[in-house]
Amino acid sequence: MFDDPVYASRLLTLLTLSFHIIYATIGVGVPLMIMIAQWIGIKKNDMHYIMMARRWAKGFVVTVAVGVVTGTAIGLQLSLLWPQFMELAGNIIALPLFMEVFAFFFEAIFLGIYLYTWDRFDNPKKHFLLLIPVAIGAGMSAFFITAVNSFMNSPAGFDIVNGQLVNANPIAAMFNPSMPTKVTHVLSxxxxxxxxxxxxxxxxxxxxxxxxxxxxxxxxxxxxxxxxxxxxxxxxxxxxxxxxxxxQxxxxxxxxxxxxxxxxxxxxxxxxxxxxxxxxxxxxxxxxxxxxxxxxxxxxxxxxxxxxxxxxxxxxxxxxxxxxxxxxxxxxxxxxxxxxxxxxxxxxxxxxxxxxxxxxxxxxxxxxxxxxxxxxxxxRQPWILRGIMTVDQAATTSDYVGHMFILFAGLYLVLGIGTVVVLRKIFKNDPVEKELEKLQGGEPS
Amino acid sequence: MSLELIGISVLWLFLFGYVIVGSIDYGAGFFNAHSIITGKQHILSKVIQRYLSPVWEVTNVFFVFFFVGIVGFFPQTAYYFGTILLVPGSIGLILLAIRGSYYAFESYGARGHKGYAFMYGASGLLIPASLSIVLTISEGGFVSIVDDNPVLDYAALFTSPLTWSIVVLSIAAVLYISAVFLTWYAFKTGDDNATELMRKYAIGWSVPLIIAASGIIYELSFHNEEHFSRMIDLWWMFGLSFLLWIGTVWLLWKRTRYGVAFGLLVGQFALAFFAYGISHYPYLLYPYLTIYEGFTNTAMAISLIIAFILGMALLLPSLYLLMKLFLFDKNYVQGNNSKKE
Known part of the structure; x- marks a missing residue:
């Protein structure tokens, strides 16, 4: 069954997406939670909420790292496994894919600054402000990527003349009919x-x-x-x-x-x-x-x-x-x-x-x-681009997709176990009670 | 300037950015692992961690930007390169994944863990080697069209001296760029031992770098004569690049002006990288795909360029802030945790 590049490509995409979506969900959701906690902490002047933000951020960086690399994997696998699809789709839907990189870039820069400036500002509100671009960047990433996926479900923004896609309208493609429901559903x-x-x-x-x-x-x-x-x-x-x-x-x-x-x-x-x-x-x-x-x-x-x-x-x-x-x-x-x-x-x-x-x-x-x-x-099966291209037409023709599946399965196993081991280690060595003592010299709980 | 040229120039610029920041990053990971394993971490690790920690994700974005951008501007590359790069691309991805995750595992979870440090140090060094295969393939001669589909000839690719020279160059470049940068960075932290050690590495890697680079130009004269003759037309760019290389090595040797030395290095690589890129024009993949055949439609090209300009307007100030806080902030660089507004 691995000899069929179409089937193997579908399996590998299933594997990568199923693994990545765990980290992507965390990546989109956690910044908002950190933001809410830190805001309440500042408002109520309650150390506990500040600590929540701090501890969540500490765990978050580990999952972000794995999310970044698996996101890179699915991004490149789109071209490696579905070259015909990307050649076609690149003409119409490349814009949100491109903008997602900027959104993520923006998020990554401010996340880096946020993490390493806990003690650099006298006014904690300034540090809090750094979270806004992080949360917005995360949300925008989800928005752009989901827009690409919604395009696959309800292609829009072009005409088909003699089997060719013409009159490309990247904006209309991005704001296709399924985009609003899909994006909001993914975010919430x-x-x-x-x-x-x-x-x-x-x-x-x-x-x-x-x-x-x-x-x-x-x-x-x-x-x-x-x-x-x-x-x-x-x-x-x-x-x-x-x-x-x-x-649909x-x-x-x-x-x-x-x-x-x-x-x-x-x-x-x-x-x-x-x-x-x-x-x-x-x-x-x-x-x-x-x-x-x-x-x-x-x-x-x-x-x-x-x-x-x-x-x-x-x-x-x-x-x-x-x-x-x-x-x-x-x-x-x-x-x-x-x-x-x-x-x-x-x-x-x-x-x-x-x-x-x-x-x-x-x-x-x-x-x-x-x-x-x-x-x-x-x-959406049998379509990769509903009504226009099936997955059979889109998949790569090259051999060894099955071998790649095994390699990536091994990789995700290692990354998954690594995440759990490292997160356990971080929080086991540093329970809440200990961290609170360190921060304020011991307040009765 | 045509839209095709704007597109490829922007992408090439970002790829250059990736070469520089990626090299610093991957080289630093290697030196870090090397120092931990050989028990010299007291000299190097602090300096390297201080630099690496806040910027590593930014590095990866340069790479993603390049491959997303090239599919946007030149959708046919997805078809040609996507099909032939399944195996090398996947291996590159796996290395990138190991490198990124284990970096995070080591620095956030298990600082100083030998196994983790080794994992990301070694994978970081192999990434440029595996990605550089793309440049080799783009020279042509390894791809044929069978039943309308491009097929990669692995045997020819892996027995070609060109492939291996490019691999050697990529590794030498990573270690050299990184060592020069870290010499400067260590000098700014005021850490004399680290400066001295990095300076030694920098000078050591400068010679293999130039030998590998010259070897590639020589091999191209057989492998792809058209490209070679266009490179000869741009001899002055390569010549200038060579002079800048001498400048960097001279300053390192004299133990003076490490910042200028790194500036000259960026100039050296920029000249060589763009001379290579310009002489590669108009081909994306010899002899099947040029930037004109593979280009997207005008509406998409213009919207990508607008998105790029708006994106840059957002990113450049943010990057400036990042650099100001971590690369050029005296207190941070020297490890003082004093508060400031």
Whole structure:
């Protein structure tokens, strides 16, 4: 199977993206969290929040490094694995790709300055200001790269005359129909996921016996931020559904196992499907698909059978959709109950088992991100550029793609393990209690 | 000036930037690892860490800028080079990944860890070697078109003396550029031992550098006569570059004006790099692809140039701030942590 360059290229892209997206999500989300923590710290004059910013930044640099190199890998692999695609796409969508480099450059410079100037300013607000370009740069990077991906889903900004792409309009290509829903969804899920990741760490420290108020503050703050962005994600997800119904109905239909065009369509979660398109063991929510697709319960939703078989996305994306949505709803519930619980003094939100659920929420949020991207990418099959170029036409013709897959798999393994080992080492040698003592000569916790 | 020329000039300028900052970075990583392994870290590591820490990510961006920019301005390069560079490009990527991550692992997590330092020191030295293969391939003679698809002849590539001379040049250049810069930087920190050691390395690598460079010009006279004769037309640029090289070595020898010595070095490499680039014109890949055939449409070219100008307006002040705070700030360079506004 590795002998087929198309298949091997798809596998290698899947591998790189699935690995990179973990670091990319952290890279987009953490600067905002650091910013919020440091701002609260300055406002309330509370050492704990300043320390949060400081400690998160310390861990952040390690993940940024891996994010940078895996980002470089996917950037170059686009040309190495999909040369025909990049030759075509370069003519239309090179602009945001190019601008992403500037956005990242901007972020990298100010991150470097921020990290090494903790003690160089007398006025801490000046140091805080350095975070603004970091967070903006991170957000803009996500914006530009997602714009490229959205172009692959809804190509725009050119005409096709005699099989040639002409009248290129780079701006229209960048602001293609799927860009608004995709970009906002990527940003809000990144903020949500990172907030829940940091909450999971705080909850884990509390479970492991540290009863320090630092972790409690961190947990409460990140759960609140997570809640806000989880709700935002749900609202934006609804808009994504409406976008899909309009521009990529085959993707929505495949994700929903919605085979026949009909009104008052139900939303189907999980279940199994046989070759006769019979669905069993599924959870069915009446009218919900019509609402998701068009906003009212009687709406007609196009079914998958309207499309030629060779242009139908694989049915497995149904599970990616279900995983993504289920985790999203679970996280809204978990953080909402926690927030209410803390405000109302419900004891169970401080119980061990509830904290374990919060710990679980961290990896689950990442799983939702992965599932979302698998849904986006496999849901576009067989196209690499929807309606214009298939992945078969785009892939490299050179041999050894399978060998490269093995090399990169080894690399990501080493980088993944390295990240964990190094992060553990950094924080194990320097627990919160010790760092606080160092900073202010010991304040009772 | 045509859009094609503006495009390739901007890219070439950024590639030059990468050659300089990347060389300093990769060379510093190597010297750092070397000093840790040979137990001399008390002399070098502090100086090197002080310089490297805030700037390493910036270096990588130069490289990404180049390959994203070239696909933007010259989309056909994605097709030609993308297809033939699968293996060398992937190896380069893996080295870059190891280098970047292990640098971070060592400096943020496990300072002084021998294994990590070795990993990033060694991978840093191999990166220029693997990336320089692209220049060799662009000279032509290693690529043929089979069934409408470009195919790389690995056997010819790896048995060609040209390939290996370019590899040697890239490594020598990395160590030389880095050593000269670090001599200057160490001198500014007031660290005499480090200055002396780096000066020794700088002088030591200056000779292999010039031998490898001359060897390449000689080999090109067989390998690609068209390119060679265009290089001869630009003899004065190469000649000037050589004089600047003498200037750098002279100042190092005399133990004086290390800053000027580094300035001359940048001039030397700029002249040679641009003379090479200009004589390569108009080919991106001999003999299949020129900058005119592979160029993007006008709308994209203009929007890329506008984006570039706006981007630069944003970046140059930021870079200036970075340099002011870390490279040219006396307190920082000398390791005083005094607060300042």
């Amino acid at each position: 899920t990144a903020y949500m996921t990172v907030a829940f990741m940091l909450a999971a760490i705080a909850a884990y420290r509390l479970i492991k016996g540290s009863n320090h108020v630092y972790h409690k503050k961190a947990l409460y703050m990140t759960m609140k931020i997570g809640l806000v962005f989880a709700i935002a994600t749900a609202l934006l997800g609804d808009l994504s559904g409406k976008y899909l119904a309009e521009y 109905p085959e993707k929505l239909a495949a994700a929903e196992w919605h085979f026949e065009t009909e009104n008052e369509a139900p939303l189907i979660m999980f279940g199994v499907v046989d070759e006769n398109q019979e669905i069993s063991y599924a959870i069915e929510i009446p009218l919900m698909l019509s609402i998701l697709a068009h906003g009212y319960p009687s709406a007609e939703v196009t079914g998958l059978n309207e499309f030629p078989e060779e242009e139908q996305p694989p049915l497995i994306i149904h599970y990616y959709f279900a995983i993504m949505v289920t985790i999203g709803v679970f996280m809204i519930g978990l953080s909402l109950v926690y927030w209410f619980g803390i405000r109302r003094g419900w004891p169970f939100v401080r119980a061990q088992w509830y904290r374990w659920l919060i710990v679980l929420g961290g990896p689950l949020s990442f799983l939702a991100i992965e599932a979302g991207w698998w849904l986006a990418e496999r849901g």
